[in-house]
Amino acid sequence: MDILKELIISRIKNKGKITFADFMQMALYYPEHGYYNSNITSIGKSGDFYTSPAVHQIFGELVAVQLEEMWRTLGSNEFTVVEMGANAGWLCYDAMRYIKNEYPEFYEKIQYIIVESNPYMRKKQQELLCGKDVFNEKLSWHSYTIKDGFSFDAVQGCFLSNEFVDALPVHRLIVKEGALKEIYVGYSGVDLYEIVDEVCNQELKDYYIGTELTLRENQIFEISLAVRNYLNHVARKLHRGFVLTIDYGDTAHRLCRNNGAEGTVRCYYQHSVNREYYKRLGEQDITASVDFSHLMNVGKGLGLEVAGFVKQSHYLIALGVLEKLNRLRNNLETVLKVKNLFLPEGMGDIFKVLIQHKNVKNPSLSGLKPLNTIKFA
Numbered sequence: 177m178d179i180l181k182e183l184i185i186s187r188i189k190n191k192g193k194i195t196f197a198d199f200m201q202m203a204l205y206y207p208e209h210g211y212y213n214s215n216i217t218s219i220g221k222s223g224d225f226y227t228s229p230a231v232h233q234i235f236g237e238l239v240a241v242q243l244e245e246m247w248r249t250l251g252s253n254e255f256t257v258v259e260m261g262a263n264a265g266w267l268c269y270d271a272m273r274y275i276k277n278e279y280p281e282f283y284e285k286i287q288y289i290i291v292e293s294n295p296y297m298r299k300k301q302q303e304l305l306c307g308k309d310v311f312n313e314k315l316s317w318h319s320y321t322i323k324d325g326f327s328f329d330a331v332q333g334c335f336l337s338n339e340f341v342d343a344l345p346v347h348r349l350i351v352k353e354g355a356l357k358e359i360y361v362g363y364s365g366v367d368l369y370e371i372v373d374e375v376c377n378q379e380l381k382d383y384y385i386g387t388e389l390t391l392r393e394n395q396i397f398e399i400s401l402a403v404r405n406y407l408n409h410v411a412r413k414l415h416r417g418f419v420l421t422i423d424y425g426d427t428a429h430r431l432c433r434n435n436g437a438e439g440t441v442r443c444y445y446q447h448s449v450n451r452e453y454y455k456r457l458g459e460q461d462i463t464a465s466v467d468f469s470h471l472m473n474v475g476k477g478l479g480l481e482v483a484g485f486v487k488q489s490h491y492l493i494a495l496g497v498l499e500k501l502n503r504l505r506n507n508l509e510t511v512l513k514v515k516n517l518f519l520p521e522g523m524g525d526i527f528k529v530l531i532q533h534k535n536v537k538n539p540s541l542s543g544l545k546p547l548n549t550i551k552f553a
């Protein structure tokens with residue numbers, strides 16, 4: 177039996193059963209053996225899935241356009257980008273290279289912190305980013321844990337994440353005979369199996385009641401308490417600026433309406449999707465669609481106001497992806513790749529962009545502009 181499975185079984189034996197969130201935490205983050213703490217290549221052709229920065233550098237360049245506007249909005253002073261879970265480091269590389277070439281004054285003022293828990297990924301990021309383009313003096317690496325928060329002082333700037341929040345552990349709640357229950361993971365002596373029991377925590381019940389959702393019998397809905405902790409720490413460290421969250425997901429009501437009874441937790445393994453959560457432990461990604469209502473509501477209580485919430489297609493078009501493509505129209509290969517980022521059947525509709533702000537009065541950001549106000553150059 178593999179080591180991670182043994183570790184999980186031993187935790188279950190100690191406690192009787194564990195929440196799905198505890199199981200997901202171990203499967204993804206157990207030191208050395210969890211999917212995101214091992215040296216598995218998760219992203220790209222030889223991995224399990226693609227992310228937008230892996231599709232094309234235009235994604236990072238458009239994020240750079242947005243960061244520059246945020247910098248001006250904050251008064252063109254010192255500006256720190258904190259990127260969560262940078263994986264291979266492409267987003268940082270593409271954004272910083274663009275900023276260096278296109279916005280030298282902004283480049284002067286920028287500091288870029290990568291927060292990465294995976295030691296193998298940190299090494300990969302350093303190989304990609306250090307040396308070549310003399311980003312060295314601009315970059316630093318830090319850590320984040322739920323218990324201790326971030327290992328740096330308060331900043332002015334932007335917390336940036338792409339596909340970070342979906343990898344935070346979730347509790348799975350289910351309605352049984354009209355009552356709200358929780359799904360736990362037990363061990364039968366042979367296999368891991370699911371146990372339905374009382375909800376482990378009042379916070380989960382309170383959140384569910386607050387959403388005013390009406391789940392059907394046997395319908396599953398996920399709530400991440402790790403998301404709350406994360407935003408809490410972000411709000412503490414963000415003195416003034418923005419939180420830019422890009423991920424797949426939707427509002428709680430739309431997630432509930434549009435997903436089947438089994439909820440949104442799924443696994444990615446070698447570019448195919450499955451719901452075999454208890455197989456290939458540490459070898460496959462486990463993820464849940466992000467409940468953006470949760471991020472917005474928790475944020476408001478922490479002084480993070482919503483600047484806007486749009487589809488990735490809207491965001492990229494508003495930031496100028498079509499103009500960029502128009503200039504590249506003779507390069508069909510690039511056009512076909514980049515289209516994936518904003519077409520509805522690609523990543524355009526599933527992925528959403530949420531921008532929250534703190535201590536900034538009514539910011540007006542290009543990526544959030546209504547599409548009918550945009551004129552094409």
Ligand SMILES: C[S@@+](CC[C@H](N)C(=O)[O-])C[C@H]1O[C@@H](n2cnc3c(N)ncnc32)[C@H](O)[C@@H]1O
Nearest residue numbers: 212227261262263291292293294320338339340
């Ligand atoms: C799905 S990947 C994100 C991919 C990357 N942002 C991209 O767009 O290509 C999730 C990343 O979050 C990192 N991560 C997860 N929990 C973390 C934590 N507590 N602190 C720092 N990084 C974390 C993982 O190691 C992994 O690199």
